[in-house]
Amino acid sequence: MSFSGLCERDARRVADTVAFIGRTGTREALDAVLPGLDLVRHLDFAHGALLVVAPDADAVAADLVRLGVRPRDPVPSVVVRDRLAQRLGREDLDVRIVHAVVGAGPREVEVFVLRGDFPDVPGDEEHLAFRAATDDDVVLRGVYEHLADAGLTPDGGGYNKHEDVTVLYLRGARRMELTVPGHRESLLRRHLGRPDQPRRDLLRLMSGAWRTRSLAVVAELGVPDLLADGPRTTADLAAACGAREDNLGRVLRYLAALGVFALDRNGWVLTETGALLRGDVEGSQRDLARLYGGLFYRSFSALEHTVRTGESAFTHVFGADPFDHFAAHPADARLFESAMAAGTSFLKIVPTALDLPAEGVVVDVAGGDGHLLGYVLGCAPGLRGVLFDRPHVMDPARAVLSRFGCADRVSLVPGDFFRDPVPAGAVYLLSRILHDWDDERCATILGGIRAAAAPGARLVVVERPVPETHLEELPLAWDVHMMVNNVHGRERTPIEYRNLLAANGFRLDEIRPLPLDMAVLAATAV
Structure with a gap:
């Protein structure tokens, strides 16, 4: 078989991709990205994609017909063009996308055609693409966080105005594209980060102790229990738990930014997360917060000692192994047992x-x-x-x-x-x-x-x-x-x-x- 647009190597790559798309369902395609991803309800396998270098996108489309697929007219690529321009140091790139239906459909092969002479084109534009099955912002955010929690890492993306979709690339065992309808600015910002994002991320990591202690303090003061019957003002809460109004308000404001409390016109209220800090709810985490922000907070201060010596930091700080310490300190033992039960x-x-x-x-x-x-x-x-x-x-x-x-x-x-x-x-x-x-x-x-x-x-x-x-x-x-x-x-x-x-x-x-x-x-x- 002769080809007018594709070289022999690229023709073979396209044929292999077409065969994979034709025999692979959504679950199997997700497993190819990262085994165990369980998002079949929310994502549809849409296409497989690869990049080729050719003098003419229309000639590539004609070659796709010879390979048994049905191409549409080439259209400009924005996201891939911008990615390649940055990596190749060229602003004059012409990148077209040729979509072609595989078999009876609806899945497609997507061929990016880079026009020109580029012997060393990056080879990692190949990916498997999935289309979001919903346009609900909450579900989309949940799907994205699930992908991030599973270990997939951001690998570029952007808004394609020609198709009115937001495109997010992630990298696992294979590269993945997630296509979401419309211009999703907040999701794209979450994915791409800000210019100072690495420093922001590091500062957030370094200040984790502040979150731990803030949660422990409001649990010790009983603030969540005071909010069980409805909103209360900062002044009311401070008087009820014996705290300074200004200082308590600043801690509550910080925890509200973390999703633990919220402020309405009547005062502070508990979120679903914050409600778990009440002592009278099923699955209460109150004593766990007190333990992690108290006894174990102190033992973690000796982590360096453990890393250097191999000895228990708890033993180093408290002078006894954990269970010996609890045997000698009944109050700590009761807190530990209650926290473990939580x-x-x-x-x-x-x-x-x-x-x-x-x-x-x-x-x-x-x-x-x-x-x-x-x-x-x-x-x-x-x-x-x-x-x-x-x-x-x-x-x-x-x-x-x-x-x-x-x-x-x-x-x-x-x-x-x-x-x-x-x-x-x-x-x-x-x-x-x-x-x-x-x-x-x-x-x-x-x-x-x-x-x-x-x-x-x-x-x-x-x-x-x-x-x-x-x-x-x-x-x-x-x-x-x-x-x-x-x-x-x-x-x-x-x-x-x-x-x-x-x-x-x-x-x-x-x-x-x-x-x-x-x-x-x-x-x-x-």
Whole structure:
């Protein structure tokens, strides 16, 4: 086959792209950009694109007909022309786009035609393009933030007035184009940033301690609880919580900029985020804010000591390992336990991620106050439970399980998994335990469970694994947190968990996601 516009190499590239478009759906195309992107409801795979150098765009269009696609007339490219002009140092570029329908449609191949003699044209204009399935600003912002959170990085963009669309480029395993209808100035500004954006970003990162302490202070003062019944003025709040009006108002104004409070004509009100700082709501984060902005705020001041020496920053600051400190300071222990309970709201959906047998015994190893076991037994009335933990948690666990209405189906067994035998069962729960310990101590814990478990018994591990394909902030932040506020703790990647389990008699079968980057790691005794 002879071509009048495309060289042999470019003709082969175009043919390969056409074949990919013809056989690929939206989900598969998203996986090609970054595996696991779950945005099929909001995005449609629109086209695949590549850049060629040719003397004439009309001749390229004629060549596309020979390749079995149906081209439209070439139109000017604004975004790609500007990108290439900047990178090539040329202002006289002529770049045209040739759109061509692939197969029965509606997907297309998009060929950028750069006219002229350019032997060293950048090769990264190839991308997969997705069209937003909505023009709702809130949904579009959510889709964009999801892409950013997944690890895709901005790679240019702009407004194409010829097509009245905003075009955003992002880079993952492959380059991605997101096309949004209309001129979306705020979204484009979010994507491209400002000229001083790097310094702004760094200043925001460096001032994170200010946010942490501001949240802790309003939680300590009880400001969110004072707003439970409606708006109140700064003066009213200051009088009620014993604060200086001017200073309190400045903190509230700062937190309002962060989305925690809002100001209406009647005074300060809680946002959906700020409401979580109330002490009387389900999933309250009040004590978590007090802990992170208090005890753990102080321990993080010794992060450099931990990085240099490998010793726990908490131990360095407070003179004792965390659990020894809590044993000697009851008030700190109560705050810690309340804060940890605040972080367990996701546990109620754990049973939905499990394949529970109809009958048998579930052993919650180091099950604490019994919340997870209560949720599991509530979903499986034919199961019985065993809570295995230190003696001092038996009474709180008994009270919690009574509230769940399943105390009569649970045996409370006091013990230490480092010294005492683990009770026998068909299913074992191990929730947020392994990240407290190094591999050697984890081997002791898992070995004790494996000694009690028959082959085929199930092990359910609940942790926050560190993704291996991209950077997720929460798991990485908690990994540093475990380094600072625990003697032996660390978060692990899925492969590290797989190897740890395999070395101690378990096969990792599946990882099932939970909110806040938590996950259920389902394993089997072998």
